[in-house]
Amino acid sequence: MAHGVVQVTNPSSSRWRRRTGEYGTVAAALEAAGDGDVLSVSPGTYRENLVIDQAVTLRCAEGPGTVRIAPASGVALTVRAAAGVHDLLVEGQDSTAAALLVEACAPELTGLRISTRSAVGLEVRDGARPTVRRCTVDNPAGLGISVLDEAGGLFEDCEVVSAGQSGVSVRGGGSPRLERCRVHHASGSGLSVTGEHSSIEALGCEIYEIHGTGVHLSQRASGHLTDCQVHRSTGDGVSLDTDAVLAMSDCDIHDIPENAVDLRARSVLTLTRSAVRRFGRNGLSVWDPGTRADANQCEIHDSTGDYPAVWVSDGAVAILDACRVHDVPDALFVLDRGSRADVVDSDFTQIRNTAVSVSDGANVQLDDCRIKEAATGAWFRDHGSGGTFAQVTIDDIATGVIVTKGADPALDRCTVTNATESGIYVSAEGRGTFTGCRVTGSKGYGFHVIDGCRSTLTRCRTERCARGGYEFAEPGPVTEGCTSDRTAEPEPAPAPVPMPAAPDRQPAAQSYGLLGGVPQQRPAEAETAVVPAARESDEVLGELDALVGLDSVKREVRTLIDMIAVGRRRQQAGLKAPSPRRHLVFTGSPGTGKTTVARLYGEILASLDVLERGHLVEVARVDLVGEHIGSTAIRTQEAFERARGGVLFIDEAYALAPEDAGRDFGREAIDTLVKLMEDHRDAVVVIVAGYTAEMERFLASNPGVASRFSRTITFGDYTSEELLSIVESQATEHEYRLGEDAGDALLKYFTALPKGPAFGNGRAARQTFEAMVERHAMRLAHVAEPTHDELQLLYPEDLPELP
8 A cells, every 4th residue: 555544434323333443454444344334545556456245335535536456466356245436546457357346246336447457347247236337447458348147237427448359248148238338449349249148238328449340249149229329440330140139229330341230140130210321341231041130210321332231141131111221332232042121111312333133032022112313223133033012113213123134023013214224124034024014204215125035014104215115025025004105005126136236226325234244336337437457467476576585475376376377278178177265374474475465466366357356455353343243244244345356355364263252253253254255255365364373273263264265375584684685675765775784784683683473574674774764864964965875875873773
């Protein structure tokens, strides 16, 4: 003890029972005290491990914060009776123990400040039920507050200001109630509730600045949060898994970089009158059979990422009643057989992509809902996907409803207005039953059914559709009682017309992928106006031969060209021609000329009339892979279409097949690419490029990939002599010359230059030349009248320093 005494008083109303004593330590005073006594502790620091096992009151004699309990090790303060402890500073230094421990009792703790580096700041266990008011816990080394072993208690106006693990941890059947508490700057979860019979009730609380998940319930735990805020966590805002159950009402979950709410493994969430906003991934993410989210009168909006606002997959169920979803990339994505979403009296507005997307056998039901200002109102994507739309209005969209690849929804009394493309679009064996539906003001067709899809239209109506009320391909849908403001009966097309058609078949507002399949080609005259005349093959081969090094590459390319040329001659002679695979794999380090060779290869094939144009379209993963289901196929189709008649060059193609793919959409790009290569085998040559080992993984990612690419050409690293030749070529092109000893200096420089995995080869040579030019300019800037030679010559001193 630093100084001071402890006075023990029994404030009984009977004078003869009143007693007073002064003790030199708190422990001695506690030993002497009995139930009902008051211990007034003088200011000071007390290095004692205190145990309160009688119903006493412990307080500071001279006001809050003047008494500090700070032992060197162990539990600083243990409470085992219905005592009152007020206004102390409690400090612990034991990483294996709690700073303040409450066991099997119901004390009252008020105004405590627990500042510690212990395993736990405040631990409540063994059925204890304390009342804790206006206490703060600062424990950057461990848990803030831990409630376990069927303990509980009431925590009012308390604050966890930092925690090295979870801010509040509940397990082992614990069940605390938090009112107007704040938990922040925790390095685990803000609130963590784990285990059967463990629960938490929070009212008016705030959880923020959490380095992890804001609120996490698991292993059959339960909770009820009312009027709470969860924000600024680095992980998910609210996470439930393994049969957890949580009810949230009047809550605000915002500024979350990951999922605002994530449910898995049979967990159940009821969300009422709550807001979910400014989230980086999904606003509401629901996974796995038996998992269910029920949102009522909620608002989900202002996504900061590129993911659907509501994601339902793997057999989960989501119910939205009287909800608003707006200002998001996609509103509702439901995928996988057994997954379901039921939406009633809800609004989806200002959706950048698709409002409702259904795929992989999932099912949705929308009743009396409104979709407005979206690229696509609803998209039923594939076989087994379907559901029911009843009295749904879809307004101000590009395409109202898309049905593709065998999907079969039912739309009853739905309305589509002001579509910039088609109101209802069905293709690729899509079906659908449309009863009493109405399309008004479409700039495309009202109902556009292609590929002979057998949809059923009953008592449907179109009005003011710019390109016609109905456009069908034979044999077409089954219709009954359908009308239009232009004709009393639907007008079937005279004959099936393929999608890449004449210019007048273009959508009013071009939006590739909304109509499925490969985007339409531009008119031929628009392309020929900008395509330069093809060079002769000898001229292009001469440019290939002029490239520095790459001898083995040149031999491989010439072999391919010779096989193609001889094959054409054999065909002309009436003989069977070999069919060499034209798609190639380029392997090797960066900067070895892969893109240049791909460009020349395309030109050579065009000169031989193997390709129509021979132009090069270079793409990478970012150009092919979208952020959600379906967008990847669209991007890949668009890239393939741009390359039609030429070469599609995919750099670092192995990035489409990462080692830990999980639900990565790169595989969708590969699958789409393989199919396009088969369906349009004569239209595009595909070249994939990347590091040798990584490309082996890419080729093994899909059974069809290796068969499409039967020839691999390896680009070796440039030698120092070849790098010198590249610099000399650059110098000649830019009217510079290498001065005396500059060539030898460059050879030594390139030999000593570190050549790790990121070494740029030809790029390194060009960068070296550019650096020499810069240093040459700095050297001559101070020469008053440099000679003509001085303005051209580069010397060893112009070389940059080795990295």
